[in-house]
Amino acid sequence: MTAPPPTPPEDLPDEVTAAYRRISALEHAHPGAQARAAILAEAARAARSGQRPRHGNTFGDWKWKAAASIGVIGLVGVLTSQIFHTSLTANKPAPVLASNAPARVAPAPESPQEVAEQPVPEAIHRAPTSSTQRAIVPANPRRQDNLVNASRSVAPSQALSPAAEADSGQNGAAGSAARAAPLAAARAALSPALSPNWAQGIHYFLIQPAHPSSPTAVSLGKVEVTEVFSYACPACDRFYPTVDKLRATLPANAEMTFIPAAFNQAEDWPMFQRAYYAAQALGIEQKTHDALFDAIWKTGELAILDPVTEQLKVPPPSLQDAAHWYAKAADVAAQTFVNAAASVGVENKTREADEFVRSAQVDQTPTLIVNGKYRLTPGSACAGDSRCPDAEQRVINLVLYLVQRESAAESPAAKRSE
């Protein structure tokens, strides 16, 4: 029996690759929930219907393309009539639509507010022929200048991005002026840099069904703004100044609450979740909230990473470690803290929190939930643009907008049950 040939040294991961993998594994950026949902739904659909094409265009594909083509024609028609209508009225913006949008054509909105509320499909629909079908992408708030400066940046996708449309308009290659005009209006309608409109499905997401209540208890009639977070999440550490600012900005009828997530066991999140609820049981969580972030990420008193290797500590900080830290920070006996953490009340809180995170479809931290009904993240507030320059202000503005919407309802409880 001959030994397998030795692996060439180039194929072995070196220290750079190892460092990259370590850092990558710790990163908290994730694919969007809607992309994931679309993929799994498509896989399930194909498995159910057995419509996986064998070779080339199947009858199923042909039907799909025909439906999409009809949809395209219909959409162009709707957009054209919309812009015509717009020019006759008060320059009302049209919704962002793309040529592979579902064949279902929604009625043209009647007001800018309705435009902002125009539901955008959460999933980017499949394009059977990628070169001819286009996908819906969020309006890119940084690229509003691309209509006049298209050469500076390439469209992030084949979708109806400003740069792509500007080029097609200028070159006259892909679309006529008649087609470009309504699309430009449509983009302007959803470009937050140009207008205050926020779009469901892009900047925030509807939680369906709305979560009836969070494990926190806000006063009746108050609009609840919940941050799902973990002390051990570095993005949450960076985000807490924004949360502090948001809390200070909320109107009197809104209340900021916190739900610690525990879905990342590798980074000790369950321990920090329990610690949060123990601190809450002892009435010291507000006093220690920001300080605990600092203890993990600045002073290193409860760091989850080894400062030298930057790898996760083994073992990670324990509840005892946390208890000693709380003892110093809030003047409670460490044993009292440990007892609180082991209490039935705290156990129930952790279960409720996990359930809330699941049912609100939270897939990353930090995530903000408004009244159990709307979900957003710093990334979604920027429409997925990772280079968004004013992310903090956008998050605050978006939350205030959603709070305002909820406040407008007669009763928040009634709104939640919608």
Add this chain to the structure above:
Amino acid sequence: MLRMAEVQDSDEALMVRYARGDVHAFETLYQRHEMRVWRYLYRSVCNHATADELLQEVWFAVVRSAATYVATARFTTWLFTLAHHQLVDRHRRSKGQHSHEALDEISADPIDEPSRRAESGQHATALIAAVERLPEEQRHAFLLHAEGEMTLEEIAVATGANYETVKSRLRYARSRLRQLLQEHV
């Protein structure tokens, strides 16, 4: 929730099961590889929405190809090859509209977002930023190796380059990143 049988199944076996209609097998497969594929795309295009869109295209291609899938190579090699082709296709279409642009220019700015900035210090941030700043072909070679765990030979097949070229790209990428790591130690 993963079932034990699925945990033990190879990727290739799961793909065959999915081709027979077992959607749980696909879910397992997807959960195993979602993040690595997405990171490869994300680091290449530096835009969350575009990475999501490409991720869908890649996995839709997996779905479409399930019936004809034959395990002639590791599943991950095939998967990352699909991902690479999606990137190239996207690049080509972008170039069609912007012939004076290069893919490198799309991702010239390193991603700068809370989660990224907040990684474990400058060291991590600098490494990721440096990966994103690598010239396109070096970046692809490095990411296919680091995320896709592909060998040089597999990368050569996926990217249509010859073995020595890939070897040189990967060596150069590693060298640049190593230099950067040393600067931050």
